[in-house]
Amino acid sequence: MTISIRPGSTVMFTGDSITDCQRLESEDGLGFGYPLRVAGEWGLRYPERPVTWLNTGIGGNKVRDLEARWRTDVLDARPDVVSVLVGVNDMGWHTLDPKGHVISAEEFEAGYDHLLAPLAEAGTRLILIEPFLLPIHGVVEAGGGAVRVGPAEREDWRTDLDPKIQVVRGLARRYCAHLLAADGMFAGLSATAGPEHWAADGVHPTPAGHAALAAAWLRLVA
Numbered sequence: 001m002t003i004s005i006r007p008g009s010t011v012m013f014t015g016d017s018i019t020d021c022q023r024l025e026s027e028d029g030l031g032f033g034y035p036l037r038v039a040g041e042w043g044l045r046y047p048e049r050p051v052t053w054l055n056t057g058i059g060g061n062k063v064r065d066l067e068a069r070w071r072t073d074v075l076d077a078r079p080d081v082v083s084v085l086v087g088v089n090d091m092g093w094h095t096l097d098p099k100g101h102v103i104s105a106e107e108f109e110a111g112y113d114h115l116l117a118p119l120a121e122a123g124t125r126l127i128l129i130e131p132f133l134l135p136i137h138g139v140v141e142a143g144g145g146a147v148r149v150g151p152a153e154r155e156d157w158r159t160d161l162d163p164k165i166q167v168v169r170g171l172a173r174r175y176c177a178h179l180l181a182a183d184g185m186f187a188g189l190s191a192t193a194g195p196e197h198w199a200a201d202g203v204h205p206t207p208a209g210h211a212a213l214a215a216a217w218l219r220l221v222a
Contacts, residue, residue: 007050008052009080013056015066015129016059016060021035041218056073063111081125082119085129087131090108105163109167127177131165134186134202136199
């Protein structure tokens with residue numbers, strides 16, 4: 001089953017920097033990543049079915065940051081469809097947190113559930129994009145700073161992230177949301193073109209990576 005987007009609907013993308021993608025610097029407020037590609041492709045395919053597209057992603061956001069602004073940035077807009085991509089800043093970036101707070105999978109789940117519950121109660125249709133991490137080594141910009149990582153750090157982060165990916169999958173089932181299995185998608189794509197082709201730092205998609213996200217997102221809607 002796909003989500004049916006009716007003419008006149010409002011669709012909101014929200015999350016962290018992967019969704020933000022310099023939205024405040026773009027003329028339409030959608031940024032330069034997958035939300036823009038989705039909106040553009042939809043307009044090309046269905047010019048007779050206009051949709052209002054919104055982007056409220058903010059770079060560096062964790063689930064707790066979304067909770068703090070959820071009412072004003074999401075709920076008050078009364079969107080018909082909400083697409084959420086969050087989680088990469090909730091993993092091993094705690095080394096950049098001056099308080100040294102480690103976010104557990106349980107805390108991540110509780111916060112994420114708090115975001116989805118009022119939307120589900122309002123009948124909002126949901127698309128959850130699972131967080132992802134590609135096996136690239138080098139400098140990563142995320143979580144409010146830059147850090148150089150190698151194989152050991154990637155393994156630690158993978159151990160941290162995998163349970164949170166399972167949380168997103170479980171929440172998708174709980175709320176009958178559509179799941180975009182981005183981590184698995186990029187793993188499969190990386191087997192052919194190499195991970196650098198899709199996300200140069202393993203976190204932030206390249207143009208090809210954003211195109212892949214947009215194409216997968218559009219397969220979930222009709």
